[in-house]
Amino acid sequence: IEVKGTMTCSLILWVLSDIPPPPPPHSMTVIKIFHILLYLVSNLEGIAGCCAKTTIAPLDRVKILLQAHNRHYKHLGVFSTLCAVPKKEGFLGLYKGNGAMMIRIFPYGAIQFMSFDHYKKIITTKLGISGHVHRLMAGSMAGMTAVICTYPLDMVRVRLAFQVKGEHTYTGIVHAFKTIYAKEGGFLGFYRGLMPTIIGMAPYAGVSFFTFGTLKSVGLTHAPTLLGRPSSDNPNVLVLKTHINLLCGGIAGAIAQTISYPLDVTRRRMQLGTVLPDSEKCLTMWKTLKYIYGHHGIRRGLYRGLSLNYIRCVPSQAVAFTTYELMKQFLHLN
Secondary structure: OOHHHHHHHHHHHHHHHOOOOOOHHHHHHHHHHHHHHHHHHHHHHHHHHHHHHHHHHHHHHHHHHHHOOOOOOOOOOHHHHHHHHHHHHOHHHHHOOHHHHHHHHHHHHHHHHHHHHHHHHHHHHHOOOOOHHHHHHHHHHHHHHHHHHHHHHHHHHHHHHHOOOOOOOOOOHHHHHHHHHHHOOHHHHHHOOHHHHHHHHHHHHHHHHHHHHHHHHHHHHHOHHHHEEEOOOOOOOEEEOHHHHHHHHHHHHHHHHHHHHHHHHHHHHHHHHHHOOOHHHOOOHHHHHHHHHHHHOHHHHHOOOHHHHHHHHHHHHHHHHHHHHHHHHHOOOO
């Protein structure tokens, strides 16, 4: 949500929004503290996100090179490309496009937090929907809003990451913005590939939550003693043990990744647009999917680079779901 970051943030928003309303005499003070907490969480997530993204930036760049079959590396596998990039482009070649990603992280988190609260109020007052449903809807809409608002930076990041030393079309972030705007239809040129991005968010988030909830329910029903323990905030409620939580979260993330990955490959090829020689065959989502399948098949086309996504995202999803469960106990929500 991007999908993975959005899910982590949405889980935090969901838990925080579950806190019962304060008593009237202290409402203003508690509201101020609540907004300060949201602000701190947003900034801490931004700093943590920068550190995390920089750590996995080499994997991100290799994934982009493989997904779009860069002519210098298309004959290589994941680990071969990881070794080949520093040899051909130097160590910093692994971090191409990372600057645009760093710039994107802070507005992404801020927009998501602000829009979540706004959508939650609209859904409650205008549609009359409350409970977990309105939080899920508000979280999804907030994630989509953040993606749409920061999408141009993601586009520029991909263009910079796809460049190979000696064949630079763009000299930097500002030059990439100017060039895309001037040569690719103005403002709309920054939104190539938005459709598969938005469509891919629903199955990813839905499958993740559904799989985790199902595994948790089945585990606690059939093996409560082996997999569960009493919740720290309510001994009458069983919760999964921490290492089982991590395992279920990781499995949920892996299944969701596998289902939504072809849309991620489609998005990347559409984002690269005129940079690719076959760009005229990848103008729409459906045409791009057909082209990738027809020319490269399933394993080397629609699922090329999937192993990198497992390395990147499965641990983060495991931690996200485990943190969500621990926060529920910490805030006495069971």
